[in-house]
Amino acid sequence: MELSDYQVPVNFIQEIIDQDKKTNKYQGRVHLRFPPEPNGYLHIGHAKSICLNFGLAIKNQGLCNLRFDDTNPSTEEVEYINSIINDVRWLGFDWGDRLFYASDYFEKMYEYAINLIKMEKAYVCDLSPEEIREYRGNFTTPGKESPYRNRSVEENLDLFQRMRAGEFPDGSKVLRAKIDMSSPNLNLRDPVLYRIVRASHPRTGDKWCIYPMYDYAHPLEDYIEGITHSICTLEFEDHRPLYDWVLNTLNLPHPPQQIEFARLNLTNTVMSKRKLRRLVEEGYVNGWDDPRLPTISALRRRGYTPEAICNFCERIGVSKSNSTVDIRFLEHCVREDLNKKAARVMVVLDPIKLIIDNYPAEQIEEIEIENNPEDPAYGSRKIPFSRVLFIEKDDFCENPPQGYFRLSPGKEVRLKGAYIIKCVGLVKDEESGEIKEIHCTYDPESKSGKPGAKRKVKGTLHWVSAAHAIQTEVRLYDYLLLSTPEEIETEEEDKKDDFIKKLNPDSLKILTGCLAEPELRDAKKGSKFQFMRKGYFCVDLDSQPDRLIFNRIVSLRDNWERTAQINNM
RNA sequence: UGGGGCGUAGCCAAGCGGUAAGGCACGGGAAUUUGGAUCCCGCAUUCGAAGGUUCGAAUCCUUCCGCCCCAGCCA
Numbered sequence: 001m002e003l004s005d006y007q008v009p010v011n012f013i014q015e016i017i018d019q020d021k022k023t024n025k026y027q028g029r030v031h032l033r034f035p036p037e038p039n040g041y042l043h044i045g046h047a048k049s050i051c052l053n054f055g056l057a058i059k060n061q062g063l064c065n066l067r068f069d070d071t072n073p074s075t076e077e078v079e080y081i082n083s084i085i086n087d088v089r090w091l092g093f094d095w096g097d098r099l100f101y102a103s104d105y106f107e108k109m110y111e112y113a114i115n116l117i118k119m120e121k122a123y124v125c126d127l128s129p130e131e132i133r134e135y136r137g138n139f140t141t142p143g144k145e146s147p148y149r150n151r152s153v154e155e156n157l158d159l160f161q162r163m164r165a166g167e168f169p170d171g172s173k174v175l176r177a178k179i180d181m182s183s184p185n186l187n188l189r190d191p192v193l194y195r196i197v198r199a200s201h202p203r204t205g206d207k208w209c210i211y212p213m214y215d216y217a218h219p220l221e222d223y224i225e226g227i228t229h230s231i232c233t234l235e236f237e238d239h240r241p242l243y244d245w246v247l248n249t250l251n252l253p254h255p256p257q258q259i260e261f262a263r264l265n266l267t268n269t270v271m272s273k274r275k276l277r278r279l280v281e282e283g284y285v286n287g288w289d290d291p292r293l294p295t296i297s298a299l300r301r302r303g304y305t306p307e308a309i310c311n312f313c314e315r316i317g318v319s320k321s322n323s324t325v326d327i328r329f330l331e332h333c334v335r336e337d338l339n340k341k342a343a344r345v346m347v348v349l350d351p352i353k354l355i356i357d358n359y360p361a362e363q364i365e366e367i368e369i370e371n372n373p374e375d376p377a378y379g380s381r382k383i384p385f386s387r388v389l390f391i392e393k394d395d396f397c398e399n400p401p402q403g404y405f406r407l408s409p410g411k412e413v414r415l416k417g418a419y420i421i422k423c424v425g426l427v428k429d430e431e432s433g434e435i436k437e438i439h440c441t442y443d444p445e446s447k448s449g450k451p452g453a454k455r456k457v458k459g460t461l462h463w464v465s466a467a468h469a470i471q472t473e474v475r476l477y478d479y480l481l482l483s484t485p486e487e488i489e490t491e492e493e494d495k496k497d498d499f500i501k502k503l504n505p506d507s508l509k510i511l512t513g514c515l516a517e518p519e520l521r522d523a524k525k526g527s528k529f530q531f532m533r534k535g536y537f538c539v540d541l542d543s544q545p546d547r548l549i550f551n552r553i554v555s556l557r558d559n560w561e562r563t564a565q566i567n568n569m
Numbered sequence: 570u571g572g573g574g575c576g577u578a579g580c581c582a583a584g585c586g587g588u589a590a591g592g593c594a595c596g597g598g599a600a601u602u603u604g605g606a607u608c609c610c611g612c613a614u615u616c617g618a619a620g621g622u623u624c625g626a627a628u629c630c631u632u633c634c635g636c637c638c639c640a641g642c643c644a
Binding site: 186 | 571573579593604638641
C-alpha cells in the first residue's frame with residue numbers, strides 16, 4: 001500500500017506537526033499511535049483514524065504504534081484483539097515491532113500513582129459511586145470535597161497498596177486525583193484514577209484487581225512510548241486539561257500533546273458500537289462481517305479494497321466540525337478503484353430466454369472478448385455463443401418508453417462482442433401473458449471485428465449461452481438504513497434506539513437463478529469482477545465450487561435508471 | 570444552566586487581510602460495442618446574522634443566533 005503516493009491533503013494536524021518540527025519541540029521526532037480498545041470490531045470510522053495516524057507517520061518519516069488500550073477487563077476480549085490486528089494489517093499498515101498493550105505498563109502506572117500520593121496529589125476515597133456523583137455537583141453547582149480528601153500520605157500509601165493486594169471489595173474504594181472540586185470542567189473535580197475490578201484480564205489474567213482509568217492511563221501510555229502527537233476524537237477535548245495535568249504533575253519531560261479531530265459519520269448506516277452490537281446480537285444482520293455493515297471485516301467480505309477505503313479516508317479530510325459524509329462518496333471511491341482492477345465478465349441476473357431463429361441449431365462459436373477495456377494487459381477470453389441465449393429481463397420491453405434503447409419488437413441491438421440481432425417475435429404464456437421467449441434474427445455480417453459490425457445500433461446487451469451458462473447465487477446489498485440515525489434521534493423519541501425503524505427492508509436481496517459465463521466456474525473466494533452493465537461483484541466466503549455465490553459490492557452508475565425514475569417509467 | 574468545541578454550496582473541504590480551491594452529488598454536452606469508464610461545460614456576487622476596524626474582511630474586533638460534547642468507579 002503506497003500511502004506515500006497519495007497527495008495527502010494538508011490538514012490542521014499536519015500544520016501543528018510542521019510547527020513543532022520548526023521549533024524542534026520533539027527534536028524533530030514524529031511519533032503517533034492508533035490506540036483501540038479491544039471491546040468490539042473496527043469500522044470505517046476507525047479506518048479514518050488509522051489512516052490519519054499511520055498516514056501522518058509515513059508522510060513525516062515518523063512512526064506509528066499499534067497499541068491496545070486494555071484498561072477495562074470487564075469488556076475486553078482476545079477475539080477483538082485478533083480481529084483488530086488483522087484489520088489494521090489488511091488496510092495495509094505496518095507497526096514494525098511496536099505492538100503494545102496498555103497493560104504492559106500497569107506496574108509503571110502503579111508506581112506513578114504512588115508518586116502522586118507522595119506529592120499529595122492523589123488520595124484513596126471511600127465514597128460510594130453514588131456519593132461521588134453527588135459530591136461532584138453539576139454544571140451550575142460546584143462540587144464538595146470528599147471527607148477522605150485529606151488523609152495522610154502514609155494512610156493513602158497503605159490503603160492503595162492494600163487495594164492492589166485485594167483486601168477490599170469491588171467498588172468500595174478508588175484512588176482519586178486531588179485537583180479542584182469547584183472547577184467548571186467536571187473532569188477536574190477530583191477524577192477517579194483507579195478502581196477495584198475483579199475481572200480476568202485478557203492479558204494479565206488475575207494479576208491485578210485494580211485498573212487505571214482512561215484519563216490517567218492514556219497520557220502515561222503515550223509518554224512511555226515516546227508519542228509526540230496523541231490524536232483522538234472531539235469528545236475528549238474536555239479531557240485534555242486532565243491529560244496535561246497527569247504529565248505535568250508527574251513532571252515528565254517532553255510531554256506528548258493531545259489533538260482532537262471530528263470522528264467520521266456516514267449517511268445510511270450506523271457507526272456506534274452500541275448500535276452495531278444491537279444489529280448483530282438481535283439478528284438484524286448475520287454477524288459482524290455481514291456485508292451490509294460498515295465494519296472493516298464486513299467491507300472486506302463485501303469486496304471493498306483497502307485502497308478504496310484508504311483513499312476515501314484521505315479524501316474526506318480532517319477537521320474539527322461534526323460532519324456526515326454522503327455514503328455515495330465511499331461508493332465512488334470503490335468504483336474508481338475497481339474500474340481499473342476488475343476484469344469484466346457477463347452474468348445475467350434475471351434471465352429471459354432469447355432464441356436466434358436463423359442461427360444454426362448445432363453451431364457454437366467462440367467469441368473473443370477483452371477482459372478490461374481500461375487496460376489491454378488484462379488480455380482477452382473466449383466465450384461460447386449459440387442459438388439459445390439468456391439476456392436480462394429488463395433489457396427487453398414490449399412497449400418501450402421514450403429513450404429506451406435496449407431490445408423491443410422490430411428493433412435491433414448488439415450482443416456484446418457478438419452479433420447485431422433484431423427482435424422478430426415473442427412467445428407468451430397463454431394464461432398469464434408473461435413473455436417466455438424472445439425470438440430474434442441475427443445479421444451474420446455484423447460479428448464484432450468484421451466490417452459489417454460498423455453499423456451503429458444504440459444498445460449493447462450482455463448475454464450468456466444457455467447451454468454453457470453456470471447457475472449462481474447473487475446477493476444484492478443496499479443501504480442498511482433509509483437515512484441517517486441522527487435524523488430520528490433529533491425527533492427525540494429515540495435514545496432507546498429507534499434507528500431500527502429506519503432499517504431498509506430491502507438491504508439484502510438474494511437472487512438464485514443467475515446465469516454466468518463459464519469462465520467464472522473457477523473464480524476464487526474474494527476475487528472481484530465487473531459484471532458488465534451491472535456492477536462490481538465479489539465471490540463470497542460462503543461460495544462453494546458447486547454453488548457459486550457473489551456479493552454485489554456496488555452497482556455501476558446508471559444514467560438510464562435515473563432518467564427512467566425521473567420520468568416515472 | 571457552567572465549561573469545551575464547531576458554523577464556507579445538497580454533502581465533505583481548502584482558505585490564515587488583496588477580492589471564494591478541489592472532490593462527491595446534481596444539470597448539460599462530446600465520444601462510446603458496458604445507458605460503465607473517459608472528456609468538456611455549468612453549479613456560493615458570498616462565507617450563521619448584525620454592527621465595527623480597514624483603501625480592501627470568509628479572514629481582525631464586538632454582539633447575537635444555531636448545532637455538537639461533558640454531570641461513568643466506560644473509552
